[in-house]
Amino acid sequence: MSAPLDAAAVKEAARRCGFAACGIARAERLDPGPLDRLLAIGGEADMAWLGTQREERLDPSRLLPGARSVVALALGYDGAGAEPPPGAGEVARYARGRDYHAVMKKKLKHLVAELRAADPDVRAFAASDVAPVMEKAWAERAGIGWVGKNGCLITERHGSWVLLATVILDRELAPDPPHPERCGTCEACLPACPTEAIPQPGLVDARRCISFWTIERRGAIPDALAGRFGRWVFGCDACQTVCPWNRHAQPAVDPDLAPRPEQAALAIDDLLALSEEEYRRRFYGTSLARARHDGLVRNALLAAGREGDPRRLGAVRAWLSSPHEGVRAAARWALEALGG
Numbered sequence: 001m002s003a004p005l006d007a008a009a010v011k012e013a014a015r016r017c018g019f020a021a022c023g024i025a026r027a028e029r030l031d032p033g034p035l036d037r038l039l040a041i042g043g044e045a046d047m048a049w050l051g052t053q054r055e056e057r058l059d060p061s062r063l064l065p066g067a068r069s070v071v072a073l074a075l076g077y078d079g080a081g082a083e084p085p086p087g088a089g090e091v092a093r094y095a096r097g098r099d100y101h102a103v104m105k106k107k108l109k110h111l112v113a114e115l116r117a118a119d120p121d122v123r124a125f126a127a128s129d130v131a132p133v134m135e136k137a138w139a140e141r142a143g144i145g146w147v148g149k150n151g152c153l154i155t156e157r158h159g160s161w162v163l164l165a166t167v168i169l170d171r172e173l174a175p176d177p178p179h180p181e182r183c184g185t186c187e188a189c190l191p192a193c194p195t196e197a198i199p200q201p202g203l204v205d206a207r208r209c210i211s212f213w214t215i216e217r218r219g220a221i222p223d224a225l226a227g228r229f230g231r232w233v234f235g236c237d238a239c240q241t242v243c244p245w246n247r248h249a250q251p252a253v254d255p256d257l258a259p260r261p262e263q264a265a266l267a268i269d270d271l272l273a274l275s276e277e278e279y280r281r282r283f284y285g286t287s288l289a290r291a292r293h294d295g296l297v298r299n300a301l302l303a304a305g306r307e308g309d310p311r312r313l314g315a316v317r318a319w320l321s322s323p324h325e326g327v328r329a330a331a332r333w334a335l336e337a338l339g340g
Contacts (some may be wrong), residue, residue: 001170002072002121002323005115005118005119005122005169005171005173006173007024007174007175007176008172009118010022010023010024010071010115010169010173013111013114013115013118014071014073014111017107017110017111017114018075018107018254019073019074019107019111019165020074020075020076020158020162020252020254021072021073021074021144021155021157021162021252022071022072022073022074022144023071023072023139023142023144023176024069024070024071024072024142024145024173024174024175024176025070025071025072025138025141025142025143025175025176025178026066026068026070026175026243027060027061027067027068027070027169029058029059029132030057030058030059030137030138030141031137032054032058034137034147034202035050035054035058035134036056036069037064038050038203038204038205039051039054040069041196041203041205042207043203043204043206043207044206045206045207045212045216045217046217047206047212047216049132053132056132057132057133058124058134059136060133060288063125063127063131063132063133063168064123064124064125064168064170066123066170067125067168067169067170068170068171068172068173069136069168069169069171069172069173069175069251070141070142070166070167070168070169071142071166071167071168071169071173072135072136072138072139072141072142072164072165072166073108073111073143073165073166073167074104074139074144074145074153074155074162074163074164074165075100075104075107075159075162075163075165075252075254075257076158076159076161076162076163076251076252076253076254076257077094077097077100077161077162077163077251077253077254077255077257078093078096078097078253078258078259079093079159079160079161079237079240079246079251080251081093081259081264081297082264082310084231084264084265084266085265086266086322087165087269087307088231088265088266088267088268088305089231089232089233089234089265089266089267089268089271089299089300090230090231090232090233090234090265091166091233091234091235091263091264091265091266091288092211092232092234092235092236092237093161093237093259094133094163094235094257094287095234095235095263095286095287095288096259096260096261096263096264097256097257097258097259097263097286098256098257098285098286099285099286099287099289100128100163100257100287100331101128101130101287102285103254103256103257104128104129104163104165105128106124107126107165108127108165108167109126111126111167112124112126112167115167115169116147119171122169122170122171123169123170124167124168124169124170125168126165126166126167126168127165128163128164128165128166128167129154129164129165130285131221133166133168135151135164135165135166136151136152136155136164137264139153139164140153140178140179141178142175142176142178143176143177143178143179143181144162144179145160145162145179145182146179146181146182146183147202148160148183148189148202148243148245149183149186149189149190149198149201150189150190150193150198150204150239150240150243151198151200151204151239152182152239152240152243154182154243154245155245156245157249157250157252158249158250158251158252159240159243159245159246159249160240160243160245160246160249161240161246161249161251163250163257163290168305170181178259182245183201186220186244187201188242188243188244188267189239189242189243192237192239192241192242192317193239194210194228194229194230194236194238194239195207195208195210195225195228195229196208197209197210198239208225209230209236210232210234210235210236210238211235213225213229214225214229214232214233214234214235214236214291214295214299215234215235215290215291215295216290216291218294218295218326219324219325219326219329220326220329220330221298221302221326221330223333225231226305226330226333227302227305227306227337228303229299229302229303229306231303231306231308232299232303233266233268233271233299233300233303234266234287234288234291234294234296234299247260262282263286264286266288266296266300268300268303268304268307268312269312269315271296271297271299271300271303272297272300272301272312272315272316272318272319273305273315274293274296274297274300279292279293279296283296294322294324294326295301295326297319297322297327297330298324298326298327298329298330299325299330301316301327301330301331301334302321302330302334304316304334304338305330305333305334305335305336305337305338306337308337308338309338310338310340312334312338312339313335313340315335316331316335316338316340317331317335318340319331320332320335
């Protein structure tokens with residue numbers, strides 16, 4: 001007969017599966033305050049599922065009836081990326097390697113298999129990013145780190161360069177103490193945001209967030225924001241790079257998430273000439289694919305306008321007839337910025 005599943009066994013299994021951190025919390029309803037504060041100002045933008053799945057996000061028993069424990073997990077990635085060279089757009093550090101969704105899914109599958117080998121009757125609900133689970137809240141409650149003023153989960157050892165997942169179990173496991181908040185009086189991240197998307201500590205308004213607009217949002221980007229993205233063409237790390245906890249973070253880079261040189265920075269000229277076939281060849285299996293072909297071209301057009309090099313006028317004009325309104329709008333904005 002197998003031994004009862006306990007916290008130590010779960011954490012050891014998580015370590016074997018390659019997770020950089022693991023903590024455990026009781027599967028109790030979360031404080032609705034942070035989520036409701038976001039919804040109250042419309043800060044979810046058009047990510048309507050944050051509101052329509054509110055109860056599932058707050059109550060783990062909605063996802064796994066009989067839930068007793070939530071296992072919070074973290075994978076590390078390389079947060080020490082260099083600035084992109086001239087003529088290149090910047091990519092968020094988590095997206096410079098393989099798509100973390102695929103990496104996380106594989107590790108979660110192995111972890112659940114190990115837990116079931118130890119406890120064949122255990123029921124589990126494993127997810128990362130794609131399910132209605134408030135992973136940062138659970139990571140804080142399980143003692144991995146705390147939700148910082150920039151809205152990111154910050155760990156004392158690895159800084160905020162971590163990606164999160166959870167496994168909900170119908171087993172009572174010894175919980176870890178919640179992690180205390182360690183930002184103190186520091187608010188460096190708030191003024192560091194180029195678009196002022198952090199109006200108050202811990203509240204990130206997606207309607208102004210560069211990551212939301214360059215990755216999640218389809219269509220045109222408002223002119224009021226288009227000129228404020230700097231060199232970012234996919235995501236943004238501005239609020240993380242200024243965080244003191246990231247200055248001396250110890251790397252815990254998962255091998256599958258190691259950055260690839262061709263993804264660390266994207267040449268704007270290459271993106272302006274990007275065909276759909278080339279997009280599929282270069283970006284399949286990476287997080288960059290999430291922006292889709294039209295999203296990457298749109299982002300590159302805006303970056304070209306911000307850089308102000310008139311030699312790109314011809315490449316920009318070529319996109320005025322795009323079937324995608326977001327691309328056409330970006331081309332018009334870039335032409336005006338370039339004086340064309």
